[in-house]
Structure formats: C-alpha cells, structure tokens
Amino acid sequence: MAKQVVETMVEGGKATAAPPLGPALGPTGVNIGLVVMEINKKTADLKGMQVPVKVTVDPATKEFTIEIGTPPAAALIKKEAGIEKGAANPIMDKVADLVIEQVIKIALTKQDKLLGKTLKSKVREVIGTCQSMGVLVEGMKAQDALAAVAEGRFDAKINAQKTEVSEQEKAHLAAERQKLQADNEKRRTEFEARAKVILKDNEKEPKKARKAMAEAGIPINIINELVPPEKKK
Numbered sequence: 001m002a003k004q005v006v007e008t009m010v011e012g013g014k015a016t017a018a019p020p021l022g023p024a025l026g027p028t029g030v031n032i033g034l035v036v037m038e039i040n041k042k043t044a045d046l047k048g049m050q051v052p053v054k055v056t057v058d059p060a061t062k063e064f065t066i067e068i069g070t071p072p073a074a075a076l077i078k079k080e081a082g083i084e085k086g087a088a089n090p091i092m093d094k095v096a097d098l099v100i101e102q103v104i105k106i107a108l109t110k111q112d113k114l115l116g117k118t119l120k121s122k123v124r125e126v127i128g129t130c131q132s133m134g135v136l137v138e139g140m141k142a143q144d145a146l147a148a149v150a151e152g153r154f155d156a157k158i159n160a161q162k163t164e165v166s167e168q169e170k171a172h173l174a175a176e177r178q179k180l181q182a183d184n185e186k187r188r189t190e191f192e193a194r195a196k197v198i199l200k201d202n203e204k205e206p207k208k209a210r211k212a213m214a215e216a217g218i219p220i221n222i223i224n225e226l227v228p229p230e231k232k233k
Helices: 021-028 032-042 073-081 100-109 119-133 142-151 155-159 167-201 206-215 220-226
Strands: 004-011 050-057 064-068 096-098 135-137
Touching: 004 021, 021 032, 021 050, 032 050, 032 064, 073 096, 073 100, 073 119, 096 100, 096 167, 100 119, 100 155, 119 135, 119 142, 119 155, 135 142, 167 206, 167 220, 206 220
Parallel strands: 096 135
Antiparallel strands: 004 050, 050 064
C-alpha cells in the first residue's frame, strides 16, 4: 500500500490533534498523539511562527516520518527583530533594526528556499523582504543596506557565516526598536491631526476630503481609516 502524506502548517511547539492536523491524520490510522508530540519536539525553537510540516505515514505498519520546513522569511525577520508585524507604511515607517549577523542567520535558515546562488545574494533577498516590512539593516534603509552589501562592506561576515549577536548589540537593537516605534506613533498622531482638520473642512464631501488628504501627504492607511473608500456597486 502506498504511503500517505499529510502536509499542513502548525504553530511551532503548539501542534494539537485539532484541525487541520488531526482530521487529516485520522484516515491514516496513525497514533495522532505521538505525531503531535514529535512535531512539537521538532518545532520547539519556532514558537510563535507558522511552520510547514510534512508527515509521511505507512498505512501497513503505522510508522511515520516527520519533515519540518522553515517559516517564511518574513516570520523569521519578525522573530529576530522582536516585532509582531511589519510596518503598515514601510516606505515611511520603520519598526525595527537588524544587524547583518541576523540577516545572515535568516539567509542560512532559508537557503534552500531562496533563489540566489551564493550566500551573499541570499542575504540581499532577505534584505529585500526587510524593505517591504519597514525593517532597517545596520541602521540603514534597506536600499542603502543593499548597496552596502553590493560594495562588499559585509563580505567578511558573510563569508564567515557569522550569526552571533552579542548581548550588548541585542540591548542596542531593543532600544532602537522602542525609539523607532515612538517616532512612528508621534508621526501618526501628527498625520491624524492634520487629516481631521481636512475632514472637518470637507465633512460633506468624502471624495474631496480623501483627495485633499492625499495631496497633503497623509498615508493611505490613515485616509482609509478616517474616510473609508466607497464600495463599488
């Protein structure tokens, strides 16, 4: 009898017999409790992240093997950066900072899934994901960090596959994260105040209010919150 394969996503260290895993494994006749226990053991270091899991079951013997994939690069970036989500407006807002060692660590973790042929090119891919999330690298905007990598500024660390981050660096990154978040909140408060003035001046003309806010440089997420776009009929 052909082996049966179940592929799904579970939260690291918190797999249960509940859907989607339990019902998918039920027809195979395997001991679901043992499978869950083994998955949680293998994903204990990935708590808080969605992890791809592949369970292969031999229906005749009920023996099983488990393969653990890697979380998406964005999830690994959030873990390293200590954030729950990326910036709503990544062009303007920056939510955290990473040192190159953390970027190298992510690139090594995801190396089989990234397109680049060298570690250096994989590091550039990870930085590209940082850009879409509003995450700085070595205190630089992602585009500047990409240029620095291209210039060879981090070649020694990349070639050595350096991934260790000192406690002093971690403390600095935590302080920088708090500062960035405080800056974002201050900027958002200022934008909201300006947007509300515009809205008051155009309270009966929502389209005109949205246009005026956009012309004033108000971020689209704030505009949509204050003046939701009209639904298409």
